Amino acid sequence: MTKDDYKKLVKKHTPREPKLRNIVVAFFAGGFIGFFAEFLIYMLQESFGMSKVIAGSWTCLIIIAISSILTAFGFFDNWVNKCKCGLIIPTTGFAHSVTGSALDYKKDGLITGLGSNIFKLAGSVILYGVISAFILVVIRVVING
Secondary structure (H helix, E strand, O other), X not given: OOHHHHHHHHHHHOOOOOHHHHXXXXXXXXXXXXXXXXXXXXXXXXXXXXXXXXXXXXXXXXXXXXXXXXXXXXXXXXXXXXXXXXXXXXXXXXXXXHHHHHHHHHHHOHHHHHHHHOOOOOHHHHHHHHHHHHXXXXXXXXXXX
């Protein structure tokens, strides 16, 4: 069997991913998270008289806590398999990656397990987020003088 024959065979038997369905599901899942966040902001403003900025901060904390708790109980992974990027792109994905790493390495101890591996997945997000923020601030300072 040649390399080309093998590639054709693999392509023939590889299941196709329903891309359009995944896009629609991710759109609605991410939209629901956005809707839920806006609803929380509104409720915090109306119920507790918070400013929009403070209510937004509390909403972010609530969403992080919910996604971390759902990750700890094992529900979040199942939902990510169904909703794809609709759940892992927003703040929930970051919280999920940190909580998942903490759960995976807790058995190795606080220092060598949890401490050294908690940001294994989220570390690149933090690194490139800080670098891009720095570059954008430099560009803004140069443009605005």
